[in-house]
Every structure is written in C-alpha cells, then in structure tokens.
Amino acid sequence: MANELFDPLYGADRVAGVLDGGAWIAALLEVELALTNAATDAGIVDEHDADAVEPAFGAIRVGPAELGAEAVEGGNPVIPLVRRLRAAVEKVRDGAGRAVHPGATSQDVMDTALVLLTRRAGSRVVEDLRGSADAAAALATAHRDTPCAARTLGQQALPTTFGAVAASWCSGLDRAAARLAGLLGELPVQFGGAAGTLAASYPHGPAVADGLAARLGLAPQGVPWHTERTRIGELAGALGVAAGACAKPATDVVLLSGTELGEVSEAAPGDSSSMPHKRNPIAAVTARASARRAPGLVATLLASMEQEHQRAAGAWHAEWVTLADLLRASSGAASRLRACLEGLAVHPDAMARNLALAAGDHDAPHHAGDLVDRVLAGRVR
Template identity: 70%
Template sequence: MTNSGLLTPLYGADAVAERLTDEAWIGALLAVEVALSRAAARHGLVAGEDAERVAAAADGLAVDPDALARAAVEGGNPVIPLVRLLREAAGAAGSAVHPGATSQDVMDTALVLLVRGASGPLLGDLRGAADAAAGLAATHRDTPMMARTLAQQALPTTFGLVAAGWAAGLDAAARDLASRVALLPVQFGGAAGTLAGSSPAVADTLAELLGLAPQGVPWHTERTRIGALAGALGVAAGACAKVATDVVLLAQTEVGEVSEGAPGDSSSMPHKRNPIAAVTARASARRAPGLVATLLAAMDHEHQRGAGPWHAEWGTLTDLLATTGGAAARLRTGLAGLKVHPDAMRRNLTTPDPDTGHAAALVSRILDARAGDAR
C-alpha cells in the first residue's frame, strides 16, 4: 500500500497518507457515531444527556488499532467491535450508541469524511501544479520550440503553449475531482436501507452535523458516487502523468530543453541528473488505473448489502487517494523548480525563423480563461 511505510515520501503520498492512517479511520468512525447519537437525540429517539455521555465516552476512548483490526475479522468490519467498546465506555448511556444504524452506515460515512480530509492536500497539489504550469506558460508565451507528433519533430510551437496545455488539463481534473468530493453524501439507511427504527429526518440531521451533503435516499448498494469518484481520481492521476511524461522526455540528454531544479543523482553514475520528481510522479500515477478498475468492478453490490464488493472498496479507495495525491505532489515539486532552456529549444528547431504567433495567442486565450475561472 502506498499510504504506509518506507516508500510513502518517495512516491509523494505522505501529505495525503497522513489523512488516511488507522488513527484517522478510528477518529472518523467515532465522529460518525457521536453525530448519530446527537442526531437521534434531536429527534427524540434517545435522551439528549445520553447522547452527550456518548460524546464524552468517545472523546476519552483509547482504541488500539491493532486490537481493533483483529476484532474486526469476526464480523467483517471494524464498526462492530468499535460499537461494543463505545457502549461499554458509555455505561448506562450505551443504548444511545449506534441508534437505528447498520455498520455500513458508519463505514461509508466515515470513508466520506476521510475522502474529504484527504482531498485537501491532493487538490492543493493539483492546483499548485497547475499554477506552476501557468506561470511557465506566461513566462515562455513566445519561447519557440519544436512540437512533436508521434514522437517525431513536427512544426514550431512555443513552450508557453505546451505549458498552458498542461495547466488546462490539471485545472480540469481538479475541478471535476472537487465537484465529486463535494457531492459525496452521508450514508444512513439502517439494517436493510429502509430506515426502520429511525427516519429520514435523522439522516438529514446527521449530514448537517457532519457537514456532508444529504443523501436523498440510502445508497448502500447504489455505488455510482464511488465509481464517479474513482474515475475523477484516475483522470487526475492521468493528467499528472501526461505532464510528467513530457518533462521526462524534454529532459533527455539529447533534447535538453528542460531540467528539474533539484534533480536526482545516481548511485553509480555521478554525472547523471535525473528528473526524479517527474519520474516518481509517473510511478505514482501508473498505479491509479488498476485501482480505478477495481472500484468500478466492485460496483455490482448484491441486493441490499454487498457481500464482498463493499469490503473491497475501503483499502482500494484509500490507496487510490494516496497514489493520485503522490502524483500531484511530486509533479508540483518538479514544475515549481523547472528550468527551461530556450537555447536548446532553438537549437532543436529545424525552422530558422519560426512563425509562433498563433501559438502565443492560444496561450493568452488559455491564461485569460483561467483567470476568469479564478474570479
């Protein structure tokens, strides 16, 4: 998994991974349980003082992640043993824990909270990479270089237009991902998705307390939101990979049109200066399509509760968040310090006096549109 261990900083996943730790999972699960008790109290299903005792018990609850993980094996998810611990800690108010809910309500809503938290640094890095690309576009609006099609020299363009295209793709990916995250709702349907023992009003109040979108109806086995989120994450990783690939190719010794500001070295060849931020951005992005495919394949939840597909989502989605976040973080680092070599670009031109007026005009159009979006 990308979000743990020695390789996390290498792949750029550390900022996102910090939001997806075992402790973060437990905190999100407890936050849902506390909000659920308070929502039930607001609608008279449990006593208000009992809901506050549950909140106090959750605040003081020390949970060993390893022990919880082992206890989760029997029931197939960590909510069951966590509810048991919280009820014991709440004492006489234990009946106010988990009112009208099923484990999936808490797991899904906690996962939405984790996605919301992890999307902060991820979107920040996507937008930061786009800003860096836009800055390169503005600076090199008129810097001529050779465009390449099918990996062969084609016609003159400008580096500004190349970088503006990078910015446009990253901006589009960030906008779509942000909208998908914002639309993720609370989940609350009870044992069979019928809200038996509770009410739609409790679900709406739960969403309000957690700052999430209302669900409309429970979505236990209707997983289009998860599929759409997976797609948006995959597109974002792909947008990062496209830019990183261009940087790797343009930084080749024989081309030499760009270089990273803080290149990596080699253990055996001290003369090398590798575009390692772009390389590791590509490495992170390469993992995304398989994870997206797993989440799309897991959309076929059976009847009113998925028997396996649901369980496959948790680790897959958190890995996808981490690997996409890693790609964005490493790309941002690479673009922020990217050195452009106009002399090499001109040397590689086959046209002595290139006509790049239209390319420069397209840069202006892209940057003007971007500025309008920011307003």
C-alpha cells in the same frame, strides 16, 4: 497501503496521515458521536443518555491493530467498536448504551467515515493539482513566445512555443481539479439502517440523516446508497483522470530533460548511485510512478459497483483500502508534479538549437502564443 519507506518518495506522505488506521478510528468515532447527537435532536435518543456519550467516547483507547483483530469476526471494525462504545457509555450512565449507534447499521458508519476521510485527503489532491496548474500557468506566461519544436509521433513537426506546451498542461490540470473538487463537495452522508429502509428510526429517519449530514458538513443523501455506488464510481474516475492529468506533463518533462534534448531540467534533480554525471528528473519520474498505479485501482472500484441486493458480499469491503490507495496514488502524482513544475528550469538556447534541426512554418510560434492567451484567460478556479 501506508509505507514509511516509500510514501515520501511517491508523494503519498501528503495524505498518509489522514488515511491511516488512527485516522479511520477517529473518523468512526466522529460519525458515531454525530449520529447520537442527530438522533437526540430528532427525539429518538434521550438527552440524559446522550450526555453520557461524549465523555465515554473520550475515554476510548483502542489502536488499529487491536481493533483490526477484533474486526475479523464480523467483517468490519464498526461492530467491535460499537461494542466497546456501548460498554464505556454504560459505565457513565446505566442504560445509556442505547444512545450509541441509534438506528444505524455498520455500513452507515463505515461509508460516512470513508466519505469524511476521502474529502480530507481529496482536498489535498485538489490543492496540489491547482498548485501544479498554477506552476504550469506561470511557465506558459513566462515562455509565451519562446520557440520550441512541437513533436508528433516522436519526431519534430512544426514550431510551437514552450508557453503553448505549458498552457496545455495547465488546461488539463485545471479540468481535473475542478471535476474532483465538485465531486468531493457532493459526497453525502450514509444512513439507512439494517436494510436501507430507515425502519429502525421510523418516522424520524430522514431527519436523522439530514441532521447527521449537517453536523459532519456533508451533503444530504436523499435516499440511502448502500448498494447504489455511482458516487464511488464517479469519484474513482475523477481520481484516475487527475492522476492521468499529472502523468502527461511529467512524461513531457522526462522526455525534454533527456541529454539529447536538454530543453528543461528540474531544480533539484536526482543523482545516480553509479553514474555521478547524471541529473535525473526524479520528481517527474515519481509523479509518473504514482500515476501509473491509478488505473488498476480505478478498475477495481468500478468492478465493485456490481453489488448484490441491499448489502454487498465482498464488493463493498473491497472499496475501503482500494479507495484509500487510489487517493494516495493520485495525491502522490499531484504533489510530485507540483514539486517538478514549481522549480522547472527552461533552456531556450537548447530549444532553439533543436528547432534548427528541422525546417518548419516559423509563424507557428506567434499563433501558439495566441493559444496561451486563450487558455490563461479562460481558467476557472
């Protein structure tokens, strides 16, 4: 959940403004207006009634706390919002309230609004993943041939190059960004009516659904997906993978920044309230903290895929806040990692000093440089 004290620290402030209560209400209104217009295009709603909708919507003034309190009775905020909207439209034109929410059920509007918010927040996650990957690629290029120790099971193994280490980070971040971006682009509209049969808008239901998707810039649904939640499950997995892809380099930076190694350091390290000599890799630390929240949230969303018949009794409701929290956690991991890597200082002298502590195949760094070239040449954006 949004928290003004901790959001900047965890990096969640990147998406907080597009996932808060006000953003939810704006998205719900956006969906309802687009639905009226799509239904008008399909001939379900009278054009004169539809003309009364937009000015009435513009006059709606309701805050998250007020709407949230009203949502308790029905179990979601769409029910009281639609009630308010119809009353407002009736004041503009008598009888025009029927132009609000035509052929829809609450889940249609909630799911479509959730998709809109997810795409907006998710695009920022992708942006920071790509920024992190670019920073890792720059480190790989700059340090293609900088020797350092490869470590396995916490011990020095063979020599590698820091460029190869950073190229591995880049590869994982690129994969995570590409997968997440692809899934975000595939997220569809939701329009099925009370039981997912489109009965209330027959025979124009598919046309309304496609028109709604086009107006909102979303993918068409094919068929309603009220209790078929594979898209949410896939999205959860991609966000969890993105967080994990960020946690890997963040963990390496924390370890390599240790006093005994000193091979890297952040550009703006944090201090300590009691130990003035410390220079903590705080961006990497908080990237790890955000990423660590993701697996539990992913598990909740996967568990929520088990939904009863044509409308879930609780599992659907569990998705709204959980998915928003997962977006915040993944965004925090990506944005804090980006801050870490874009200003990361590399210390080749320390790498050489540590490498000299153990014998190894000193041709390995040359082979590692070849790996860097392969990774960077194969980047897909």
